[in-house]
Amino acid sequence: MEAKRMSQITISPGHYGPGTAARDLIDEGTETRKVVDRVVELLKNEKIAVNKVVDTQSTSQSQNLNYLVSAHNRTQRKLDVSIHFNSSGERTTKGLGTEVLYVNENLKDFASKVSKAISVASGLKNRGRKKRTELFFLNNTEEPAILIEVCFVNSTVDVNLYHTQFEKICRAIADELIRFVKPNYEPKPAKSPQQNVSDGGNYSLPQIHKSGGVVGGFTSPSLVSRLEAILQNEKLLQDILQKGVDEKVFMASWLDKLKAGTLTTSDLLGLCALIVEKELSGT
Ligand SMILES: [Zn+2]
Numbered sequence: 001m002e003a004k005r006m007s008q009i010t011i012s013p014g015h016y017g018p019g020t021a022a023r024d025l026i027d028e029g030t031e032t033r034k035v036v037d038r039v040v041e042l043l044k045n046e047k048i049a050v051n052k053v054v055d056t057q058s059t060s061q062s063q064n065l066n067y068l069v070s071a072h073n074r075t076q077r078k079l080d081v082s083i084h085f086n087s088s089g090e091r092t093t094k095g096l097g098t099e100v101l102y103v104n105e106n107l108k109d110f111a112s113k114v115s116k117a118i119s120v121a122s123g124l125k126n127r128g129r130k131k132r133t134e135l136f137f138l139n140n141t142e143e144p145a146i147l148i149e150v151c152f153v154n155s156t157v158d159v160n161l162y163h164t165q166f167e168k169i170c171r172a173i174a175d176e177l178i179r180f181v182k183p184n185y186e187p188k189p190a191k192s193p194q195q196n197v198s199d200g201g202n203y204s205l206p207q208i209h210k211s212g213g214v215v216g217g218f219t220s221p222s223l224v225s226r227l228e229a230i231l232q233n234e235k236l237l238q239d240i241l242q243k244g245v246d247e248k249v250f251m252a253s254w255l256d257k258l259k260a261g262t263l264t265t266s267d268l269l270g271l272c273a274l275i276v277e278k279e280l281s282g283t
Pocket residue numbers: 014015021022028084085
């Protein structure tokens with residue numbers, strides 16, 4: 001006779017669909033569903049029993065909160081998770097970051113871990129854990145609960161990182177949720193640098209966003225790992241671009257691009273070629 005397998009995690013996107021929550025560069029009600037869908041897939045791949053709750057019927061925020069909490073409380077699980085995106089109002093080019101909300105003191109350290117894992121994986125600023133005593137979801141779900149604010153919908157840096165690092169963010173969330181229910185879980189090793197680069201250069205660096213094309217096609221893994229080390233060294237990247245600006249090889253606006261997170265790996269390759277060309281020409 002097969003033993004009944006207890007579900008371990010119940011997860012839901014906050015709100016009740018497109019246009020029902022924070023909106024600016026992206027729509028919270030749309031993106032929360034994408035994150036939940038991917039995290040659920042990753043959990044299932046690791047044989048974690050997971051319940052997904054999606055509210056497709058509410059027409060107001062209070063209906064929605066009641067719907068989500070009662071649907072969570074009807075499931076068997078050890079952990080309740082709610083996915084949200086944040087907003088601070090006016091659009092900004094500053095990176096604002098990721099944070100994880102909790103109310104149950106036992107979840108303090110776990111909330112910190114999840115926030116840090118998302119930050120390390122994606123380059124989003126780590127705002128850390130935040131204790132919130134007034135949130136309906138946290139106060140009324142009957143199992144330990146966290147609410148993840150993935151990033152800010154009104155920050156160009158955050159949204160850029162969210163788009164380019166989506167998979168890494170979802171993996172970081174899934175890995176930490178699995179560790180909560182299976183403390184000795186070891187995630188599968190990440191892909192080798194060579195595979196990463198041929199995927200389109202998916203670097204977890206805030207100042208460089210992925211670019212297709214040129215970054216693929218490397219024939220030497222050691223070259224790729226040396227390049228990755230450079231791409232992860234923020235100070236070095238700034239120094240390289242500063243050298244080009246100081247020597248009047250290109251304009252200072254390239255440094256602004258680096259800071260804004262819109263410089264691509266292909267841009268960097270081109271700029272480095274210009275610097276070397278200038279050196280060789282001896283002018
Ligand atoms: Zn929300």
